[in-house]
Structures are given as C-alpha cells and as structure tokens.
Amino acid sequence: MLVRLQLAGAPGVSEALFILRLETLAAERGRLGAENLVYTCSVCHKEYRSSKAHAQHLRSKLHIQKASIWSKSSSGPITVTKPVPHGVVENSDEGLTSAPYSDCNVNSSDEWEEVNDDDDVLSLNSDELDGIDQGQRVEAGISNHEDLDYWNATQCFFCDSIPDGSIGGCVQHMHQQHGFFLPDAEYLSDPQGLLSYLGMKVTKDFMCLYCEGHGKQFSSLEAVRKHMISKSHCKLRYGDEDQEEGLDNFYDFTSSYLPEEDAQLVSEEEFTASLVSLSASGEELIIKHAAGRKQGIKTVGAREFLKYYKQKPRPSDMYDGTLVNSLVSRYRRMGLSTKQTRDGFCNRKETKKAAHYQAHMMRMKLGIKNNILKNLPRNVLY
Structure with a gap:
C-alpha cells in the first residue's frame, strides 16, 4: 500500500486523518445498523422496517383506539425493536422471506413505502378487528356493509x-x-x-x-x-x-280475527274435515289445531320419509313478546298509534276494491260519451 502511494505521488496518511477515517466508518456502520431494525407494534401485531412508517402508524386513529383498550389489560411495552435477521428481506406482499443478503440494498429508496391512515385501516384483517365494536368501526371509517x-x-x-x-x-x-x-x-x-x-x-x-x-x-x-x-x-x-x-x-294478525263468541256452530264431521287434510303430494297429513285465539298447523308424515325430515330442522319460535311490548310502550310514550282500528283493518281491501270499481265506472262512462259524440250524424245538433 505504501509503495503504491509513493508511485502515485500521494502524500502519506497522518495519524489524525487515519483516526478520523475510522470514526467515519464506525458512524456509517452504526447508521446502517439502526436502519436494519424491525419496529413491532405489540397492540396491532404489525412490523415496520422504517421508523417513519412506524411513527405514522402510532399516530393513526385505529392504533390509538386499540391502544386504549389494550392498556387496560396489559402493561408491556407498545413498541418492540429488534435487528433484522441475516439473510432476510422484507416483501410487501408475502411478509419476511429468505433471500441472499447481497440482493438487499439498504440505501435504495424504492424498497420503502410511506404508510398513511387509510392504508393502515385497509390492511387490517378480520382477526385484528375482533376487539373493536361496531361503533369503533364507524368512527374508524370502515365501510363493511x-x-x-x-x-x-x-x-x-x-x-x-x-x-x-x-x-x-x-x-x-x-x-x-x-x-x-x-x-x-x-x-x-x-x-x-x-x-x-x-x-x-x-x-x-x-x-x-x-x-x-x-x-x-x-x-x-x-x-x-x-x-x-x-x-x-x-x-x-x-x-x-x-x-x-x-x-x-x-x-x-291472528289476534285480530273474530273472537270465539262470534264463531258459528258446525257439525263434528264438518269440523273434523276442515281441520284434517292431505298435502298436495298426498304423502303428508296436515292437522290444524286451535290454541286459544291462535291457530297452529302440524304436519304428520310417513315413517319411510324420516331421513328426509331430519335434513330439514324444525323452525324455531321467533316470537319475542317482551321485545314487542317494549316497542309498543315506546311508541305510546311518543304519542303514536300502534294499532289500527278493527273496522279499518277488516275493510281495507274492500275500500281498495271500491275505489278501483269507481275508477273503472268513470272511465267506462267517459268512453261511452266520447263514442256517442264521435258517431253522431252531422245534421244532429244535440
């Protein structure tokens, strides 16, 4: 090395210049080591290779909401920093995958991406949103209708x-x-x-x-x-x-039907014939039974079709009287009518039919009148 410097006519390296060169190399080595760190968010379980992207993630609304919930149940650090393993590079689509270290250019600006709040929200999966209720979804701007x-x-x-x-x-x-x-x-x-x-x-x-x-x-x-x-x-x-x-x-609407005292007397044969009937296929027996003012229907099938009946579970009773009563009481406190009158309910279809009939008669009268006026002789003045 000294012979090459003498042949090139270059001056010798002093001790101060040599020490300065060593310090410069050490500082550059430390900067590269700091850039090869992985910043892990313990709340959202996300990893970032850039300190700027990690800091921007910490300022996002969704992270702040999840951190407020996470801090109540855990006392660990929110951010965990660790060096990147040798021979591992970041792939934005597939996470961390193995690759030769020589292929990774630390100083390349194309490898890093800026992360904003919208990208942070869109990158969430269903597992990360389990702890967020519907109200927080709306505030975070997630439209999942x-x-x-x-x-x-x-x-x-x-x-x-x-x-x-x-x-x-x-x-x-x-x-x-x-x-x-x-x-x-x-x-x-x-x-x-x-x-x-x-x-x-x-x-x-x-x-x-x-x-x-x-x-x-x-x-x-x-x-x-x-x-x-x-x-x-x-x-x-x-x-x-x-x-x-x-x-x-x-x-x-079965409770709005005619009460029992208004029912007509029928013979036992007619009553039995009206309650028991065959289905359209002829393989099932339909039985109607009255429970108070409500009427229920049961279907009786043959034993040979039992395996098919098991494939169709019995529908559950969806009636919730407590919920209906609470809705009705709220409407009444607001001064709203929750029930139509019996006359209006029973005569609604008849009123509609009468309106259609009147409109039809009016159109027919106008048609007859126009037909008469068009077909009158010219010498008739009336």
Whole structure:
C-alpha cells in the first residue's frame, strides 16, 4: 500500500486523518445498523422496517383506539425493536422471506413505502378487528356493509348510529331523527328480524323502502340514503298488497280475527274435515289445531320419509313478546298509534276494491260519451 502511494505521488496518511477515517466508518456502520431494525407494534401485531412508517402508524386513529383498550389489560411495552435477521428481506406482499443478503440494498429508496391512515385501516384483517365494536368501526371509517350477510338490528340504517345498543332505542332514534315508524307494532312477531330485513334492503340492495323498485335505481348506499331523506321516504309503503308480501313473515294478525263468541256452530264431521287434510303430494297429513285465539298447523308424515325430515330442522319460535311490548310502550310514550282500528283493518281491501270499481265506472262512462259524440250524424245538433 505504501509503495503504491509513493508511485502515485500521494502524500502519506497522518495519524489524525487515519483516526478520523475510522470514526467515519464506525458512524456509517452504526447508521446502517439502526436502519436494519424491525419496529413491532405489540397492540396491532404489525412490523415496520422504517421508523417513519412506524411513527405514522402510532399516530393513526385505529392504533390509538386499540391502544386504549389494550392498556387496560396489559402493561408491556407498545413498541418492540429488534435487528433484522441475516439473510432476510422484507416483501410487501408475502411478509419476511429468505433471500441472499447481497440482493438487499439498504440505501435504495424504492424498497420503502410511506404508510398513511387509510392504508393502515385497509390492511387490517378480520382477526385484528375482533376487539373493536361496531361503533369503533364507524368512527374508524370502515365501510363493511357490503361484506355482511346480516344487519345489526340495534343500528340505524339511515345514518349508521347506535343510540344505546338496544332495539327500542334504535326505533325511537329512527322515529325522532328520520320519521321512521313500524306500523301495527302490536302485531309484530319478529321485530328484530324485520329491522334486519329492512337494513339489508337499504345497505346491501341499495333500495328505497318506499319506492321499492318502482322508482329510481341506486348504485351506492350514500345515494339511496340521500334520496330517502330528501324525499321523506324514510317509511314503509304499508297497505299495498305487493309491498306487504315481504313483511308477512314478521307479523301475526291472528289476534285480530273474530273472537270465539262470534264463531258459528258446525257439525263434528264438518269440523273434523276442515281441520284434517292431505298435502298436495298426498304423502303428508296436515292437522290444524286451535290454541286459544291462535291457530297452529302440524304436519304428520310417513315413517319411510324420516331421513328426509331430519335434513330439514324444525323452525324455531321467533316470537319475542317482551321485545314487542317494549316497542309498543315506546311508541305510546311518543304519542303514536300502534294499532289500527278493527273496522279499518277488516275493510281495507274492500275500500281498495271500491275505489278501483269507481275508477273503472268513470272511465267506462267517459268512453261511452266520447263514442256517442264521435258517431253522431252531422245534421244532429244535440
């Protein structure tokens, strides 16, 4: 080395310059060692190779929410720092995979990515969101309506708010804030199922509850919500037979039928014939039985079809009298009518038929009059 310096005419290296060179190399080695660290978040179970990305993750809203819950149950450090194992590089898609160390360029700026709050939220999986309730999901900006196959009955499907975590509070909120009202609440047999059904129609099918396919089609949840709020369509089209087909499963009007004292006397043979009948296939026996004012139906099948009957479980009783009574009491405290009058309920179809008949007669009279005027001779003046 000294001979080469002399041949090149370069001056010799002094002791001070040599020590300065050693310190520079040591500082550069320390900087490279600091960059080859893995920053692990103990709360979210995430690893970062960049201190800036890790610091930005610590400032995200979702991390702060999870850290507040995590601090109550654990006292360990939130951030754990450890060196990168030799021969391991980071792959953004597959995590940490083995690769030759020579292929890793520490100073390359293309390897690192800036992480913002939106990317941090979108990178979460279902396991990391188990400890977050629905309210925190809404605050974090996670829209998962399209991924759900059910709707939380305690959540408003007009604004995604959860008033107090109960169905009664949700119904009261929807009436006070949006004017939504469940008609004939005293005849409800499954209020929770009805709210879930309506929530899925709005949030998943993007369908207006009042128009219900007869009006404009919507392509997003925000569009259908703006339409219902601006047009005051936060209500059900109740009274239309076509629209009521999907609501029949959630109502039970047997208590509004004629009482027992108004029943007619029939013979025992007619009574037995009306209660026992064969199914359409002829393989099952249908028995109707009366329990008080309610009427139930039982189906009796042959023993040879037992293996097929076991494949179809018996439907569970979805009637919840306590929940229905709480909804009715809330509506009454708000001064709303929860039950239609018997005359109006029984004569609703007759009134509709009479209106159709009157309209038909009016059109027929106008048609006859126009036909007479068109076919009169020209010399007739009257």
